[in-house]
Amino acid sequence: MLPKTNTPLLEIRDLRVSFPSASGHIFPVDGVSLSIARGETLGLVGESGSGKSMTSLAVMGLVPRPHGKICGGGISFKGRNLAELSNEEMMNIRGKDISMIFQEPMTSLNPVYTVGDQIVEGILAHGAMSRREARDRAVEMLAKVGIPGPEKRVDSYPHLLSGGMRQRVMIAMALSLDPELLIADEPTTALDVTIQAQILDLMEGLKKERTMSVLLITHNLGIVAESAQRVAVMYAGRILEHASTEELFRTPLHPYTRGLLDSIPRMEGRVKHLRAIPGMVPSLETLPSGCKFRNRCVYAEDLCGAAEPPLHEAGPGHFVRCRRWHELRAPMEGGGAK
Amino acid sequence: MKFFSAFYKRKIALGGLLFIVLLLLFALFSPYIATFDPQEMNPVDKLRSPDGTYYFGTDNFGRDIFSRVVFGARTSLTGSAGVILFSLSIGVLIGVSSGYFRRIEPYLMRLIDVLMAFPPLLLALVLVSILGRGMGNVIIAVGATYLTRTTRIVYGLTLKLREEPYIEAAISSGVKQKWIILKHILPNMMSPLIVQATFTFAFSLLDMAALDFLGLGIPPSIPSWGNMLSEGRMYLTRAPWLLIFPGACIVLTVLSFNLVGDVLRDRLDPHFRRDIEGV
Amino acid sequence: MIPSLLLASIIVFSFIHLIPGDPAQIMLGDQATPEQVQGLREAMGLDRPLYVQYGRWLSGVVRGDFGTSIFFHQPVLHVILDRAETSVLIAVFSMMLIILVGVPIGILSAVRYNSRLDQLFSGLSMLFASVPTFWLGLNLMLLFSVMLRWLPTSGFPSILESGDWTNLRYLVLPCITLAAPNSALIIRLTRSSMLDVAKADYVKTARAKGLSEGAVNIRHIFRNSLISVVSALGFTFVALMAGTVVTETVFSLPGIGRLVVESVLRRDYPTIQGIILIIAFLYMVINLLVDLSFALLDPRIRYS
Numbered sequence: 001m002l003p004k005t006n007t008p009l010l011e012i013r014d015l016r017v018s019f020p021s022a023s024g025h026i027f028p029v030d031g032v033s034l035s036i037a038r039g040e041t042l043g044l045v046g047e048s049g050s051g052k053s054m055t056s057l058a059v060m061g062l063v064p065r066p067h068g069k070i071c072g073g074g075i076s077f078k079g080r081n082l083a084e085l086s087n088e089e090m091m092n093i094r095g096k097d098i099s100m101i102f103q104e105p106m107t108s109l110n111p112v113y114t115v116g117d118q119i120v121e122g123i124l125a126h127g128a129m130s131r132r133e134a135r136d137r138a139v140e141m142l143a144k145v146g147i148p149g150p151e152k153r154v155d156s157y158p159h160l161l162s163g164g165m166r167q168r169v170m171i172a173m174a175l176s177l178d179p180e181l182l183i184a185d186e187p188t189t190a191l192d193v194t195i196q197a198q199i200l201d202l203m204e205g206l207k208k209e210r211t212m213s214v215l216l217i218t219h220n221l222g223i224v225a226e227s228a229q230r231v232a233v234m235y236a237g238r239i240l241e242h243a244s245t246e247e248l249f250r251t252p253l254h255p256y257t258r259g260l261l262d263s264i265p266r267m268e269g270r271v272k273h274l275r276a277i278p279g280m281v282p283s284l285e286t287l288p289s290g291c292k293f294r295n296r297c298v299y300a301e302d303l304c305g306a307a308e309p310p311l312h313e314a315g316p317g318h319f320v321r322c323r324r325w326h327e328l329r330a331p332m333e334g335g336g337a338k
Numbered sequence: 339m340k341f342f343s344a345f346y347k348r349k350i351a352l353g354g355l356l357f358i359v360l361l362l363l364f365a366l367f368s369p370y371i372a373t374f375d376p377q378e379m380n381p382v383d384k385l386r387s388p389d390g391t392y393y394f395g396t397d398n399f400g401r402d403i404f405s406r407v408v409f410g411a412r413t414s415l416t417g418s419a420g421v422i423l424f425s426l427s428i429g430v431l432i433g434v435s436s437g438y439f440r441r442i443e444p445y446l447m448r449l450i451d452v453l454m455a456f457p458p459l460l461l462a463l464v465l466v467s468i469l470g471r472g473m474g475n476v477i478i479a480v481g482a483t484y485l486t487r488t489t490r491i492v493y494g495l496t497l498k499l500r501e502e503p504y505i506e507a508a509i510s511s512g513v514k515q516k517w518i519i520l521k522h523i524l525p526n527m528m529s530p531l532i533v534q535a536t537f538t539f540a541f542s543l544l545d546m547a548a549l550d551f552l553g554l555g556i557p558p559s560i561p562s563w564g565n566m567l568s569e570g571r572m573y574l575t576r577a578p579w580l581l582i583f584p585g586a587c588i589v590l591t592v593l594s595f596n597l598v599g600d601v602l603r604d605r606l607d608p609h610f611r612r613d614i615e616g617v
Numbered sequence: 618m619i620p621s622l623l624l625a626s627i628i629v630f631s632f633i634h635l636i637p638g639d640p641a642q643i644m645l646g647d648q649a650t651p652e653q654v655q656g657l658r659e660a661m662g663l664d665r666p667l668y669v670q671y672g673r674w675l676s677g678v679v680r681g682d683f684g685t686s687i688f689f690h691q692p693v694l695h696v697i698l699d700r701a702e703t704s705v706l707i708a709v710f711s712m713m714l715i716i717l718v719g720v721p722i723g724i725l726s727a728v729r730y731n732s733r734l735d736q737l738f739s740g741l742s743m744l745f746a747s748v749p750t751f752w753l754g755l756n757l758m759l760l761f762s763v764m765l766r767w768l769p770t771s772g773f774p775s776i777l778e779s780g781d782w783t784n785l786r787y788l789v790l791p792c793i794t795l796a797a798p799n800s801a802l803i804i805r806l807t808r809s810s811m812l813d814v815a816k817a818d819y820v821k822t823a824r825a826k827g828l829s830e831g832a833v834n835i836r837h838i839f840r841n842s843l844i845s846v847v848s849a850l851g852f853t854f855v856a857l858m859a860g861t862v863v864t865e866t867v868f869s870l871p872g873i874g875r876l877v878v879e880s881v882l883r884r885d886y887p888t889i890q891g892i893i894l895i896i897a898f899l900y901m902v903i904n905l906l907v908d909l910s911f912a913l914l915d916p917r918i919r920y921s
Contacts, residue, residue, distance in 0.1 A: 062824055066731075087830070095827030102825075107818040110837055111917055121836070122826035157916040173826065350740070452625045457856055457896065459863070460877055464889075467881045544749050548863050551751050552878065567752060571867075574755060575763055585752040592747035600743070 008035035009077070009213050010059070010181055016072035017051075017058050026284035028054040030237035031073070036181065036230075041207065041214040043228030043245070045221060045260070049281045051237040052217045056183045058083070059215075060100055061090035077181070096126045099174035103186035105166035109158035115142075116154030119173045126177060141172035145202060164195035168202065175206060182207070183215045188223065200227055221260060225249060230317075233257050236282060236292040239311070243318035253320040253328060255297045291322070299324055351601040354594035361591060365412040372405035376561045385577045395579040397570065406561040407583050413562040414543055414591065417477060421542040422535050424481030429488030430531070434523060436489075437496025447493065450486050458483035459548060466554050476555050480545050484538050491534060495527050536599030540592045547588055563588050625897040626678075630671050630890060639663075639884070674890065683894075684887035688880070693891040696876070703773055703872040707788055707864075708857040711795040715853060719800035720846065723807025728834050730812060739808075742801035754794040754867040761790060771869035791868045795861060799853050806849045810842035817841070843914050851907035855900045 017029040028051040036042045046052045057063050058070055059082060075082040078097070082090065094100075102108050109118060119138040123129055129137065135154070142150035145168040158166055167187060174182060184203065188196035204227060207214055216228055224231050225245060232242035233256060241254040252258045259277035279296035282288065288295050290305035297304070304323060311319040314326070322328070364371055373393070380400035388395040394403035436446040453461070465479035499505065505522055549555030550564025558565050563584040570580030642654050658664050665673075677684055683693035722742075726735045745753075762770040773787040814820070815838050823837045862874035873892060880888040912918045 060825060062821070091827045091829060093827070094825055100825040102818060102821060104818050108822045110819040110823070110841065112840060112915060121823075121828070121832075125826060125828050125832065159917045170822070173822075448624070452628065452897075460874075460893070460896075463862070463878060464881060540747065544747075547749050548751060551749075551863065552866060554878070564749075567749075567755075571755065574759055578759065581752070581755060585749070585756075588752065589744075589748050592749075593744060596743050596747055 009038045009040075010215070011035040011076040012055070012059070012073070013076065014073035015055065015058060015070065015075060015083070017054055017063055017068060018071040019068045021285055023285055027071075028068075028237050028284060029058060032234070032237070032239055033073075034232055034239065034242070036213045036215060038180070038213055039207075039211045040230065041216055041228045043224035043231040044215060044217045044234060045219065045224055045231060046234035047219055047281050049236075049284075050234040052234050053185055054237075055234070056100065056185055056215060056217055059183065060094055060098060061085065061087065062094075062100075092126070095122050095174075095179070096128075096177045097179055098181045098183065099177075099179040100183040100185065101167070101170045101174050101187055103189050105163050105170055105190060108170055109166055111157065111159055114155050114157055115161070115169050116156075119154075119169070119176055122173055123176050128177060137176055138172070141176050142169070144175075144206065145169070145172045146198075147172070163191050164198065167191060167195075167199055171199075171202065171206070175210075175212075178210060179212065181213045181215065183217070185217045186219070187216075189218070189220070196223070203227070221264060233260070236284065236287060238292060238308075238321065239319075240293065240322070241318075241320045243315075247315070247318050251318075253314050253318070253325045254293075254322050255299050255328065256293050258328070259296075299328065351597040354597035357590055357594040358598065361411050361415065361594075364408050365415045368409045368412050372402075372408045374402035374405045376401065376406040376409045377559070378402070385573065387577070388579055394583045395577065397566070397577075397580055398573060403566070403579065403583055406566060407563070407587055409561045410563045410566065410584060410587065413473070413556060413560055414546070414588075417473060417480075417546050417556075417562075418539045418543045420473070420477035421481045421484060421546075422538055424477055425484040425488045425538060426531065426535060428481075429485050430492050430524070430527075432485075433489045433492025434496050437493045438500060438523070450489050450493075453482075454486045454490075459545060462545060462549060463552075463554060466549065471555065471557050473556055473560070476546055476549060480542050480549070483545070484542060488531075488534060488538070491530065492527065495530060496523060499523050499526055533599055533603045536595050536602060540595035540599065543588065543592055543595075622894070622897060622901065626675070626890070626894050627671070630674070631667070634667060634670075634886065674887070678894070683891040686880075686885055686888045688883050688885045688888070693887045696888060697873065697891055697895065700871055700873045700876050702775060703865075703870050704861065704874070706776070706785075707791055707795065707861060707870070707872065708854060710785075710788060711792045711799070711857050712850070712854055714792055714796040715800045715803055716850065718796065719803030720807055722800075723804040723846075724811060724834070724839055726804065726808040727811035727815070727838070728830075735808075738804065742804045744801075745797045746801035748798065750794055750798060751863045751867050753797055754790065754864055757790050757794060758867070773868075773870050787868075787870075791861075791864050791870060794864050794867070795857060799857070803846070803849060803853065807842065807846050810845040811838050814838050814841045844911055847910050847914065848907055851903050855896075855903050 012032060012034045015029050015032045016027055018025045018027050030051070032051070032055055034042065034044070034055075044052045044055065054063065054068075059075055059077075061082060063069060070083045073083065077093075082093070085093075109115070113121075116135060116138045119141065120131065120134040123134040123137060124131065128134075139150045139154050142153055147153050147165060147168055153161075158169070161169065171187075182203075187203070188199050191199065200223060203214065206212070214227075216224065218224060228245050230242065231245050231248045233240045233248075233254065235256055241248070241252070241257050248257065249261070252261055256277070259275075262275045263277060265274055277296055278298075282292070282295065288305065290308055291297070291300070292308070294300040294304040301324075309321050309323045311321050312325055314320050373391075378401060380396070382400065383392070383396050384398055384400040386392055386396045388403075392402050392404065394407060396402055397406075432446055432450070436443040461483050462476075462479040465482055466475060469475035469478060499522070508522060546555055547562075547564035547567070550562050551568045553568060555564060556562045558569070566584040567581055570577070570584070573580050639654070639658070642649070655664075663670070674684060681694070683697075685691065686693050686696045689696050722738055726738045729735050758770055761768045768789055769787050771787075774781070774784050776782060776784050811834075820833060820837055823833045828836075861872060862878055864870070865872040865875040866878075877889065877892050879885075880892070
């Protein structure tokens with residue numbers, strides 16, 4: 001394995017994405033900063049509506065036009081600022097340097113073309129190979145992702161494949177040109193639990209083979225614990241906490257993170273109630289002033305509404321956006337989800 | 339995004355609405371707006387181009403085109419309104435029955451399918467020959483052709499609505515069938531049916547004008563835009579105003595209804611949009 | 618299909634015989650004596666009970682004999698085929714026009730959703746859908762035939778007989794007249810179909826692969842809209858085939874639409890029945906073809 005260089009592969013700085021709304025503008029991504037090193041998996045965790053998907057779409061240049069747009073910040077990738085590139089330039093990067101797979105394998109493949117045709121299409125779009133070579137590559141990738149009988153399967157139509165198989169095809173398609181970064185947006189959410197593990201293992205294995213970085217987006221902390229080296233927790237368009245996985249699970253500092261970890265049902269011991277975070281994710285149009293989480297936070301004080309806290313450095317590589325973080329430093333009961 | 343345009347009608351559709359209102363007024367108050375008796379013939383003044391007395395000119399019998407157009411509004415609006423009433427009422431009856439009571443379904447829908455195999459105008463034509471000319475018969479004839487489309491739509495909607503959980507809930511709480519239909523199914527069909535009605539109005543107007551044009555619709559004694567075009571055809575080169583004004587009226591009316599119908603459809607639940615076929 | 622056809626023919630038969638008026642009387646005119654009228658009726662078999670008449674007709678049809686036209690005194694099939702040339706040519710060329718104009722504009726409108734171009738096209742297509750065909754025809758005639766003298770006003774000398782393909786120019790205006798409102802429909806349908814498909818997940822995937830917008834629009838969005846579009850085109854074709862009465866009247870074309878009207882007016886029962894049966898048959902054939910095309914277009918249908 002190559003030694004990790006110090007320059008991150010992807011660095012998002014203060015990214016903002018805006019959408020017009022009835023009352024002006026809303027910002028599904030509001031000042032997000034992240035970085036992913038080479039060969040690293042970063043887990044981006046949050047409930048639906050937190051802006052995690054939109055962040056990834058922004059990286060890919062796929063923010064829904066015509067209304068949405070990147071209105072601030074930068075996305076640095078291999079020396080270029082993706083936020084400033086034209087669509088044509090982004091087209092070159094998509095599928096080749098950065099690939100993305102989505103949540104719904106059942107509907108993410110075009111039903112009228114064969115699986116092979118769709119993989120080949122992506123390859124040919126980047127002018128890398130001849131059609132013959134592309135097809136061979138497609139078969140090769142299908143084999144790599146563990147699809148039995150790839151020479152036959154390559155001519156199958158998607159509707160003949162199960163959800164798990166289709167997601168494997170998506171992975172094959174995404175990795176066919178050896179991208180350096182794979183963005184996986186809830187890749188296992190729509191799959192059966194047993195298949196989830198298989199897919200995650202597959203992704204791990206493929207990643208190790210080729211020093212690929214992964215941005216793993218999910219609301220499922222269990223997945224993150226298993227696959228990611230670093231974790232960032234997102235809420236209402238902002239990063240609330242980020243740290244190494246181990247550190248986050250051992251010493252979660254943000255009340256939201258704690259709430260998330262707390263709400264995981266536990267098998268051991270006596271559980272009387274399921275703990276949930278009170279309240280609901282606020283709509284982006286009616287965000288509270290100051291700290292965006294304060295309406296649901298059991299530790300909120302008046303000062304929390306005055307101004308939004310910046311990211312405090314709580315330890316090496318561990319950042320948290322909470323005023324009271326040092327008061328909440330006690331480790332979790334029961335050692336967290338692990 | 340859609341929520342912007344939903345908040346105010348496109349300006350042009352507003353124009354369409356205004357035109358419809360204007361038309362309504364013309365139709366209601368024809369005798370007061372028209373400058374002459376539409377049937378009055380003044381052979382002395384025949385084929386005059388539009389001027390101060392005869393706003394739209396006169397036809398080959400010396401009849402004032404403007405007045406005839408005004409009264410024609412009455413004819414057209416009555417006709418289309420009749421078609422809507424006819425096709426909607428029967429369509430809803432048949433559609434809901436076949437959609438709800440699965441036993442009759444195959445027979446009724448088969449019949450409808452067969453009827454739909456005939457090009458609408460031809461069907462109307464044959465019906466008019468059987469029934470004879472006259473406003474009522476034209477309404478029935480043209481109404482019958484729109485019946486099939488309406489029934490199809492109502493049928494589809496009924497099938498969908500039937501599967502809704504709240505209907506199931508109502509049935510299991512012992513609510514009577516008739517009540518369910520009246521209180522739950524019908525009201526939920528209102529919106530798409532209203533949209534359908536606007537478009538039916540527009541297209542049935544065209545169809546009836548076509549029948550008039552062919553000489554198979556409303557008898558020539560009643561001024562109608564289609565009739566005027568049929569009669570004016572011979573004077574295409576000599577007196578184009580015979581064709582311009584009635585034709586323009588038809589176009590503007592149909593256009594207005596289409597515009598309004600479009601806006602109505604946009605404001606409705608997008609789910610229903612897919613169920614409205616044919617437009 | 619057969620039972621539906623049968624049902625259709627029964628309906629048509631009963632309807633037509635409900636039309637008041639006696640063909641024999643019409644043929645012989647006012648001067649004829651009652652005996653003469655009765656004699657003709659018997660000769661034509663019109664005095665038998667309806668179901669007998671129907672039975673005879675049906676047995677003839679099965680053998681390919683559609684009966685004899687009361688007016689033309691020729692086999693009905695022959696009469697129909699005479700006029701078929703005009704109607705088929707009009708239908709085919711109008712369809713071509715509709716496809717060549719309607720589909721691309723529909724695609725363009727969808728791709729440039731809500732742009733000025735889209736609004737312009739939407740407005741124009743709504744306008745054309747609101748114009749009565751006969752009015753459009755008359756105006757076109759006024760402009761191109763009378764004022765500019767580029768094209769003939771009316772009639773259509775047969776191409777098959779004369780071998781003269783320049784006669785097609787007689788069909789230019791009628792085809793445009795027919796194509797206009799129908800294109801409007803196709804434009805709107807293509808556009809809305811594409812807008813619907815554009816929301817699909819696989820479109821997102823296609824973009825994420827780095828495909829150009831053009832490739833996404835055509836290979837993914839349009840390709841998956843084809844089913845709706847083909848369906849609508851099929852329906853349009855049938856409507857064109859026989860619903861052209863008005864255009865044929867305006868341009869004095871010897872087509873099937875006018876034949877129907879005239880036959881109805883003349884109470885030429887066998888002809889009417891023959892035409893309507895053939896049209897219904899055509900309709901069902903086209904439906905079948907459209908259904909088959911679905912299987913071609915969508916692999917999911919193939920396997921079920």
